[in-house]
Amino acid sequence: MKIAFYGSSLVSAYWNGAATYYRGLLRSLAEKGYEITFYEPDVYDRQKYRDMEPPDWCKVVVYEGTIDALKAAARQAAEADIVVKASGVGFQDDRLLEEVLGNASPRALKIFWDVDAPATLAELKSDPDHPLRQALFKIDLVLTYGGGDPVVNAYRSVGAAECVPIYNALDPQTHHPVPEDSRFAADLGFLGNRLPDREARVEHFFLDPASRLPGRRFLLGGSGWQDKPMSSNVNYIGHVPTRDHNAFNVTPMAVLNISRASMAENGFSPATRVFEAAGAGACLITDHWEGIELFLKPDEEILVARDGQDVAALIAGLSRQSAARIGARARMRVLADHTYAHRAREVDEIFRARLGARMEAAK
Structure with missing residues (x-):
């Protein structure tokens, strides 16, 4: 299955606290056979301070911080079985959400992945006309960085069809004991x-x-x-x-x-x-x-x-x-x-159950 993932950055952790979360989770999903493309804008000097090169388990597309480049990247969502727009991408997030949802195939599973749910929910509650709030009816599933029942209930209260926390975890290949420095x-x-x-x-x-x-x-x-x-x-x-x-x-x-x-x-x-x-x-x-x-x-x-x-x-x-x-x-x-292999099993089950139910309904 193909995943089009629109996030802040996979290759740079510079001013990007979600980088290791994306890396651990997406690598574990790739090991389960998912074909992943990660789309990230060239903003905030992140590309200048890359701390990894594009990995062999994920294709990385870096697009310029312009509306035209954003639109071109969003058009690629049409080719994916699963389309993910993460929070906090850092360039025209509301416009990116609109373009990604507009280009996604009607058959695709459409996901908003929130890596700062408490802050996002505070915005949604204070603004009934917030673009994300208006878009929730088009989104099949909200996944979050964490937050437990408080976040799940809050997302449902503003219109999310379903919300599931996928917690941070350990990538043992990246974080492990080393000699002191x-x-x-x-x-x-x-x-x-x-x-x-x-x-x-x-x-x-x-x-x-x-x-x-x-x-x-x-x-x-x-x-x-x-x-x-x-x-x-x-x-x-x-x-x-x-x-x-x-x-x-x-x-x-x-x-x-x-x-x-x-x-x-x-x-x-x-x-x-x-x-x-x-x-x-x-x-x-x-x-x-x-x-x-x-x-x-x-x-x-x-x-x-x-x-x-x-x-x-x-x-x-x-x-x-x-x-x-x-x-x-x-x-x-x-x-x-609490490794990303544990988390990827959860996500894989969610994806397959959702897509399976959709295929059954289409028969």
């Missing part, structure tokens, strides 16, 4: 770009604990933090390419996950880096959100902090030995239950 030496590391709905939480969960523990070393990676005030024990290293993520995760005593505000408020939305860090065997500290226990067991496979004071206390009381034990248990858990 002295560039990333620290007691606590955090990796994340500076975003409006994350910045205050980074101050609260990372920068404030750093100021409370002047004798400890803190490591900050990600784009956009260069002019942010921080204590002298914070080492800011800027953008960290994906090839260095494993070393970033395993070298500090612990690494920190800080959810974006909308994700934390909704819950049931583990970030990709939760699984990436666990897959590398890192000791992970996460801010609190509902549903953590569905993925990793608190206090045994992951440490949970409700505020910056908790983060400081956890770091002050943690040893390298206890951190290593937590990281090892986390790695065992995600390999057993």
Whole structure:
């Protein structure tokens, strides 16, 4: 079966947090026999900062950031059995959705794949005339990056025929233990770009604990933090390419996950880096959100902090030995239950059931 997937970028993780999600899931689907073409616009310097070349398991079409190029890419949807428009593509998203749905074959399964459902739903609820809300009647299925029952119920309330969360997971071929790297030496590391709905939480969960523990070393990676005030024990290293993520995760005593505000408020939305860090065997500290226990067991496979004071206390009381034990248990858990092979089986079942029902109805 052919999939036409319109997303932000497969070949570049630059300002593109969904990249590893796309890569792990689509590679696993390709291994099940799907023929996939990924369409991505050349915007935000993503092509300048590619961290992988087009893989042999997926054709990648990069189109210019113009309306004409967008239309040409969208016309290719007509050849696919399954057409996917992801959220957050980054160039004329509403127009792209319109063009993709307009060009898709009537027989094709049409999917909106939301990689930031809480934020999207907030837009839909505040704007009854939002283009996506108006298009939901043409869309067969909404798949989401996560969100649990709150997101499922919210999507149904705005007109979605069906919504299914497909959670982030681990790609063991990409994220795994590696030797430590002295560039990333620290007691606590955090990796994340500076975003409006994350910045205050980074101050609260990372920068404030750093100021409370002047004798400890803190490591900050990600784009956009260069002019942010921080204590002298914070080492800011800027953008960290994906090839260095494993070393970033395993070298500090612990690494920190800080959810974006909308994700934390909704819950049931583990970030990709939760699984990436666990897959590398890192000791992970996460801010609190509902549903953590569905993925990793608190206090045994992951440490949970409700505020910056908790983060400081956890770091002050943690040893390298206890951190290593937590990281090892986390790695065992995600390999057993939370790989992209597990997620691809879910998606494959959904696709085949939907297309099978459509073929039966057409007889």
